[in-house]
Amino acid sequence: MTARAHSVGILVFDGMKMLDLSGPAEVFAEANRFGARYRLGVVSPDGAPVRSSIGLLVPAEADARSAGPPDTLVVVGGDALPGSPVDPRLIDAAKALAARAGRVASVCTGAFVLGAAGLLEGRRATTHWQHTTALARRCPSTRVEPDAIFVKDGATYTSAGVTAGIDLALALLEEDHGPDLARRVARSLVVYLQRAGGQSQFSASLRGPAPRTPVLRQVQDAVQADPAADHSLAALAARVRVSPRHLTRMFRAELDVTPVKYVELIRFDIAKALLDSGHNATEAAALSGFPSYESLRRAFARHLGLSPTRYRQRFATTVPDAGPRPDGG
Incomplete structure (x- = not known):
């Protein structure tokens, strides 16, 4: 009997970071070459194509309401999210998909979407090192971990900046299929299965705001x-x-x-x-x-x-x- 394909729904929107989509997607697609069965689907709030951060048009297969229930929901990030209120349509889309998903993950500033949708309340989370303070302000009930590459809290996963989405996808793959397959995919993609150190190694400073006194x-x-x-x-x-x-x-x-x-x-x-x-x-x-x-x-x-x-x-x-x-x- 053939195992059912594991559906991965990726929620996108105008201004999304292209690598937030392509990085995790490549991990799951590469895993299929080694025997896994992931079915990838791109979803936008209204089903319309979206314009990515690099100007490429990304087509969507469905809108958030009509899309099938994803086993894994991945919410990508975008440069505007930390500095602006999240679009209510994007919040509604994340809520609708998360309610039907087996597990929910965000890449980089996608954590701001999860936070706005109430999906990080009382949870541990992370995002890009430049925006951890902003996330903590916006989500006061969330324990933000600024040095983490990714954080798992129950069935909710958040990851640090951009390429950390690959780390997160490898961790999800290891949960589904074990370390051997995750290691083979990491080697095939020429990335670390687990990189040394946290995201502080990439940050400009550890001191934070200058003192006022x-x-x-x-x-x-x-x-x-x-x-x-x-x-x-x-x-x-x-x-x-x-x-x-x-x-x-x-x-x-x-x-x-x-x-x-x-x-x-x-x-x-x-x-x-x-x-x-x-x-x-x-x-x-x-x-x-x-x-x-x-x-x-x-x-x-x-x-x-x-x-x-x-x-x-x-x-x-x-x-x-x-x-x-x-x-x-």
């Missing part, structure tokens, strides 16, 4: 001006003429972090920028204020799940790296 801005300016100087709690408090205890309270109240941790985050950002500009890891450690390469390596492991050397290899150039240099670069 003048005293805290003084601390930030002092560390950025001379990251290798003494920025212990006692030294910082003396510099801004408050007690160490009061300074700690101020940091916790506004930024929810200790002064020592904040100094590390600034130094970490500086080290990342130095690696990006071509410095080796030992130089980056010294110039950014870390006492040793080992302390920088531990910070990278905490924040990114990568060593400074691996980070530099991944982001410094598109030329394949010949291996670590003896100086720690």
Whole structure:
């Protein structure tokens, strides 16, 4: 007896990111070459074709109301979603499809559609690192995980930016058919089955918004001006003429972090920028204020799940790296 095909409905709309559609779709289509049975269908709110982010017209097979119940619903993202209210027609389409779906997933900013449809209430979720704060504001009952590549909460899945939709699709494939088939598809597509580190490795900064309080801005300016100087709690408090205890309270109240941790985050950002500009890891450690390469390596492991050397290899150039240099670069 032949197993029933697993239907994957992909909800699209004008301005959608093309890779949010094509990335996961290629994973499921490639799986079919190895014996899986996925049936892909593109759905728009009204059944009309939509214009993608790159200008290509994407035809839809059905509208959200008349489409068959998907075993898996995938909601793609779009650049306008974090900054604008979600179109009510798109919200209604997501609700209608999700009510009939076995599981619901979003790619990148598609999480804003799920959030607007009430599908993330009380759940854990993620989205592109640039927009996790906006998602948390828009969905206050949702626990947003900014570093996750993808998050599963029950039958609801959300993923980080753009290519993370491929990671999510591989995870769904592994749930359906096991790790062997998922591994074969990953190898065929020349992607990792599970990439090292979270999405923070791609972000521009870990510090978040600049502090509003003048005293805290003084601390930030002092560390950025001379990251290798003494920025212990006692030294910082003396510099801004408050007690160490009061300074700690101020940091916790506004930024929810200790002064020592904040100094590390600034130094970490500086080290990342130095690696990006071509410095080796030992130089980056010294110039950014870390006492040793080992302390920088531990910070990278905490924040990114990568060593400074691996980070530099991944982001410094598109030329394949010949291996670590003896100086720690």
